[in-house]
Amino acid sequence: xxxxLGTALRSCGTTPVTGFFRDGSCRTCEEDIGSHxxxxxxxxxxxxxxxxxxxxxxxxxxxxxxxxxxxxxRWCVCAxxxxxAEAAGCAAPVNxxxxxxxxxEIIPLATLQKHACx
Numbered sequence: 001x002x003x004x005l006g007t008a009l010r011s012c013g014t015t016p017v018t019g020f021f022r023d024g025s026c027r028t029c030e031e032d033i034g035s036h037x038x039x040x041x042x043x044x045x046x047x048x049x050x051x052x053x054x055x056x057x058x059x060x061x062x063x064x065x066x067x068x069x070x071x072x073x074r075w076c077v078c079a080x081x082x083x084x085a086e087a088a089g090c091a092a093p094v095n096x097x098x099x100x101x102x103x104x105e106i107i108p109l110a111t112l113q114k115h116a117c118x
Contacts, residue, residue: 001027002101004109012039012098013074016067026076026100034078035106039098041117044071046092049085074098079106086111093117 001009011024018039019025020032026039040046047058047069057075060068069075074095083106085091094115103112 001025003097004099004101004104004112005096006101007097009100010095010097012076012095016069016073016075018074018076020076022065026098026103028100028102035080035102036076036078037100037103038077038079038082038107038112039095040075040077040082040092041095042069042071042073042075042077043090043092045090046085047071049088049090050077050081053081053084055081079103083107083111086115091115 003009012018012026014024017024020028020036026037028035028037050057057069060066094112094117096112096116
C-alpha cells in the first residue's frame with residue numbers, strides 16, 4: 001500500500017487503534033464505503049463538525065470497543081467527510097505518510113498538503 005506521497009503507507013495510530021480494519025492503518029477495501037483513508041490528528045473543531053454531521057467521534061462506545069477521541073488523537077477518517085470539513089474551515093491536520101493514496105481520488109494532494117502535520 002502506498003501513501004499520498006507515493007511511499008510506503010505508515011501506521012496512523014494504535015492508541016486508540018484506528019482504521020477500517022482496526023489495525024492502525026488507513027487502508028481501505030470495497031466494503032469500506034466511507035473510504036477511511038485520511039490519517040488526521042483530530043482537533044476539537046473537527047470533532048464538533050463531525051458530531052454535527054451525525055458522526056460523534058468523541059463519545060465512547062464500549063460495545064464497539066471505541067474509547068471516544070480526544071483532540072490530538074490520530075484517527076482514520078472518511079475522505080469525503082474530511083474534504084467537507086476542510087470546505088467549512090474545520091479540517092483536522094493530516095499525516096500525509098499515513099494517508100492512503102486512494103484518498104487522492106477524492107481530495108487533491110495540494111489540499112492535503114495545506115493541512116499536513118507530518
